[in-house]
Amino acid sequence: MDLQTVIVEEARGRIVAIDSAYHVDERNTGRDVVVSASYSGVLPARFVAERAPRAAIGLDCGIGPEGAGIAGLWYYEALGIPAATADVMTVLLGDGVDVVENGVVSRVNAPAAACGVQPGMPVRDAALILLRTDPVARSAAEITNRTVMEEGPDGRQVVCADSIAFGTDEDTDRNVLVTAGHTGRSAVPYLRKVRPWGFICSDGGRGRDDSGIAGLKIVEEDGLAGATVDARTARMGDGLSSYHDGIISAVNAGARARGVEIGMRAAEAAHLLLQG
Numbered sequence: 001m002d003l004q005t006v007i008v009e010e011a012r013g014r015i016v017a018i019d020s021a022y023h024v025d026e027r028n029t030g031r032d033v034v035v036s037a038s039y040s041g042v043l044p045a046r047f048v049a050e051r052a053p054r055a056a057i058g059l060d061c062g063i064g065p066e067g068a069g070i071a072g073l074w075y076y077e078a079l080g081i082p083a084a085t086a087d088v089m090t091v092l093l094g095d096g097v098d099v100v101e102n103g104v105v106s107r108v109n110a111p112a113a114a115c116g117v118q119p120g121m122p123v124r125d126a127a128l129i130l131l132r133t134d135p136v137a138r139s140a141a142e143i144t145n146r147t148v149m150e151e152g153p154d155g156r157q158v159v160c161a162d163s164i165a166f167g168t169d170e171d172t173d174r175n176v177l178v179t180a181g182h183t184g185r186s187a188v189p190y191l192r193k194v195r196p197w198g199f200i201c202s203d204g205g206r207g208r209d210d211s212g213i214a215g216l217k218i219v220e221e222d223g224l225a226g227a228t229v230d231a232r233t234a235r236m237g238d239g240l241s242s243y244h245d246g247i248i249s250a251v252n253a254g255a256r257a258r259g260v261e262i263g264m265r266a267a268e269a270a271h272l273l274l275q276g
Contacts, residue, residue: 085106
């Protein structure tokens with residue numbers, strides 16, 4: 001009995017449904033989008049990734065503590081494999097064909113997002129995109145996810161990036177940067193180099209002696225207005241999450257003077273920094 005069901009077959013590869021991640025094999029290497037009815041943790045991802053398929057889709061299985069149900073997304077990402085998960089409530093567990101036919105995408109990794117896969121998309125549509133699209137190969141330094149979120153006065157912008165290290169000369173004295181690394185002392189050289197109009201970073205969980213926000217006070221002396229988001233509310237390393245999900249946990253005097261307050265949503269705080 002063949003444990004793989006071919007859903008779509010094209011010149012460049014296939015969409016293959018499997019009931020378990022352990023059913024992947026050498027036929028899938030380098031060409032197939034494998035859709036599995038297993039959870040998308042690190043253990044199943046290890047078995048799938050060993051066969052190096054074109055892309056992989058599994059289940060989120062409720063995500064669970066520490067994101068264990070979807071942790072394989074980043075395992076795949078480190079290997080350059082586009083991957084996504086389906087919302088477990090939209091599918092029959094243990095039925096790979098049902099995942100293709102009825103699943104709805106809940107999470108994606110960066111290579112899959114670069115191909116055009118988005119949460120809320122039917123799994124079948126996502127699988128077709130992954131079959132027909134190759135992610136652009138980029139070095140780690142090139143993956144900044146730099147996104148303009150708002151236009152303000154005098155050409156200023158709110159710009160999201162995944163790290164303050166990704167600030168550029170165009171941000172100097174002009175843009176508000178919303179990023180996702182901690183704001184400890186190691187962030188200070190980058191803040192002083194870029195000198196943004198304003199900034200929001202993560203508090204990194206604050207750490208001992210509030211070391212995760214120490215940079216706020218240090219650059220306050222440089223006239224830089226900044227704040228941090230609570231690391232429990234936004235994903236570290238994801239500037240867009242800081243913007244959309246983050247709640248302000250600390251501010252310096254410059255940000256406070258522009259109306260930014262603890263407990264405020266980061267998007268609102270960024271707007272105030274931009275206008276100030």
